[in-house]
Amino acid sequence: MDFWQNLNFSSANEDGETECRALVGARRILCLTGSGTRPLDMLLADSDAVIALDVNPAQTALLALKVAAIDRFDYEDLLGFLGIADGAPRRAMYQDLRPRLDDTTRRYWDRHSRLIDRGVWHAGKWERLLWWNARVLGLFHGRSIARLMSAPTLADQDRIWRERFGSRGLRQIIGMIGRDWVWTWIMREPGGAFLPPPSEVVRRLSDDFARAAAQHLFRESDFATLIFQGRHVPGPALPLHLRRESYDLVRQRLPRLRLVQGGLTDLVALGIDRVDGFSLSDFGSYCGPEAYAACWQGIVAAAAPDARFCERIFMNDLALPLARIAEDSAASAALTQSDRAIVYRIRAGTIRPA
Numbered sequence: 001m002d003f004w005q006n007l008n009f010s011s012a013n014e015d016g017e018t019e020c021r022a023l024v025g026a027r028r029i030l031c032l033t034g035s036g037t038r039p040l041d042m043l044l045a046d047s048d049a050v051i052a053l054d055v056n057p058a059q060t061a062l063l064a065l066k067v068a069a070i071d072r073f074d075y076e077d078l079l080g081f082l083g084i085a086d087g088a089p090r091r092a093m094y095q096d097l098r099p100r101l102d103d104t105t106r107r108y109w110d111r112h113s114r115l116i117d118r119g120v121w122h123a124g125k126w127e128r129l130l131w132w133n134a135r136v137l138g139l140f141h142g143r144s145i146a147r148l149m150s151a152p153t154l155a156d157q158d159r160i161w162r163e164r165f166g167s168r169g170l171r172q173i174i175g176m177i178g179r180d181w182v183w184t185w186i187m188r189e190p191g192g193a194f195l196p197p198p199s200e201v202v203r204r205l206s207d208d209f210a211r212a213a214a215q216h217l218f219r220e221s222d223f224a225t226l227i228f229q230g231r232h233v234p235g236p237a238l239p240l241h242l243r244r245e246s247y248d249l250v251r252q253r254l255p256r257l258r259l260v261q262g263g264l265t266d267l268v269a270l271g272i273d274r275v276d277g278f279s280l281s282d283f284g285s286y287c288g289p290e291a292y293a294a295c296w297q298g299i300v301a302a303a304a305p306d307a308r309f310c311e312r313i314f315m316n317d318l319a320l321p322l323a324r325i326a327e328d329s330a331a332s333a334a335l336t337q338s339d340r341a342i343v344y345r346i347r348a349g350t351i352r353p354a
Contacts, residue, residue, distance in 0.1 A: 003188050007058040007115070009035040010124030011232060012222040012239040014312065015340040016041030019279045020240070022310035022335055022348045023047075026277025030267075030302070033259070035124065036063030038279055040070075040241035043253040050256055051272060055263040061108040062120060063259060068100045069093075071254055075247045083119010084232050084242070090116050122231050134230030141165075145228050149219045161213035191285040194316040201315060205343060212342040221340040264295040267302035275302050278309040278351075282344065284318050293321035300324055305353040310335070312344040324352045 012035060019042060023029060029047045031039040033054035040063075042050045054060050069081050073093070080088025094116045098106055109116060115123040122131065138145060144164035151157035195201060218224035225237040232238060241250045262270050264283065278299055284292055299309070300322060309325075320327060327349040335346040 003190055004056050005058060006056075006125060006188075007062060007112075007123060008056070008125050008189070009059065009127070010062060011035055011121050011127050011226065012037040012242075013126075013226060013341060014038065014223070014239075014281065014344070015221070016044070016240040018335050018339045018341075018346060019310050020045045021338075022331070022346070023277035023279065023308050026308060028275050028304070029277035029279060030272065030275045031279040032264075032281045032283060033059045033063050034281060035059070036066045037239045037241065038281060039063065039257060040066065040250060041239055042279055043250050043256060044240050044246055045277075047277065048256065049258065051258050051260055051275070053260045053262060053264070053267075053272075055261070057104070057261060058108065060259055060261055061105045064101060064105040065097070065109060065120065067254055067257065067259075068097045070241075070247075070251055072097055072100065075244055078247075079234055079242070081119070082121040083123075084121050084238070085234055088119075090119060127226070127231075130226045131230035134226070134228060137228060138230075149225075149228055151217070151219075154214060154217065157217060158214040161210065165209075165213075189286075191316070194285065194288065196315055204315070208343050212340075215337070216340045216342070221342060223341045223343065263298075265298040267298045273302050274304045276304040276307040278303070278307065278311075280309060280311040282312040282314045284311070284316050285314050287316070287318065289318060289321070292318045296321050296325060300351055303351040307351045309347075309349060309351060311347040312341075313347055314344055317345075320347075324354065326350050326352055 014037070016038065019038065023042070023045055026045065027048045028051070029042050029045065029049070030051045030053060031042055033039060033052040036052070036059070039050050039052035052063055066082070069078055073081060076085070077088065077093070079085040081090055081093045083090070091113065094109065094113070101109070122128070141164070144160070148157060148160050148164070151160055212218070212224070218228065220236040222232065222237045222239055225232055240246055260270060260272065267273070280299075283295060287295065327347055331348045332346055335348055336344070339346055
């Protein structure tokens with residue numbers, strides 16, 4: 001199935017606290033939908049509106065299902081329905097949700113009921129790849145991973161990383177998540193065309209994990225948990241909107257969330273304007289310079305004066321294409337340093353008035 005129609009992402013591999021800090025005070029926030037985690041997390045930024053945008057109808061259907069489930073179920077039941085916790089009667093729970101879904105979302109999930117049965121949280125193509133990657137890591141390094149993920153302090157975690165995870169073979173396995181042939185032939189991701197050479201991918205990921213080992217407990221990182229354990233369970237690695245202390249507030253603010261089908265170049269045509277906060281994730285992973293510039297032109301056209309943006313950059317380092325887009329280098333560096341998603345560089349700043 002085409003990448004732009006397939007369910008590619010379903011859980012969480014970013015750190016919503018970063019976007020909330022970068023866009024604090026924004027009243028009208030636009031997010032790329034992805035797995036739905038990003039816009040749901042941004043409900044905790046206390047804006048008036050969060051617009052979730054995606055060209056992929058499967059990702060929109062996933063967020064619509066999650067919104068209905070959050071609105072309907074209590075905290076423990078939601079974790080069971082999503083597949084983060086075990087033992088839930090998911091098919092029956094879906095039948096309960098079904099009347100709450102719009103026709104398009106209902107048709108999608110009626111056709112994909114097996115994903116409901118298994119739990120949609122781990123149903124994305126990337127989640128399945130990371131599960132297999134974790135299986136391979138666990139086969140050869142299971143005891144070291146267990147020690148790493150239960151390290152009592154950062155100092156202990158850093159020591160375990162340096163002692164147990166410095167081998168070239170292990171770096172190659174972790175580096176699989178950024179290999180061009182994995183993206184192109186296994187994931188069928190168009191972003192594979194824009195990755196740097198394999199040696200550069202492995203070096204950068206190795207450096208990122210070594211740095212993070214001394215800064216963030218991996219057991220509190222959703223991305224690290226997927227890399228080393230292959231799935232999320234109830235606990236501190238869950239994203240902002242799925243933390244118990246946040247759940248009631250997220251449910252209360254669901255009416256602020258609007259789901260839109262389309263791309264960044266379509267914002268004006270979609271009637272989206274006066275946006276003063278942009279949560280852009282790593283859309284540049286799928287762009288050459290011309291497509292990247294076109295997306296930014298769409299963003300700028302929809303931006304309120306002095307709108308703020310937060311962009312994640314994985315491997316495709318593209319220069320900002322318009323003079324009106326001003327990066328705040330100090331904020332970008334600080335957010336990159338504190339971000340628990342490990343592998344991204346954060347680029348934050350403002351869009352100047354014309």
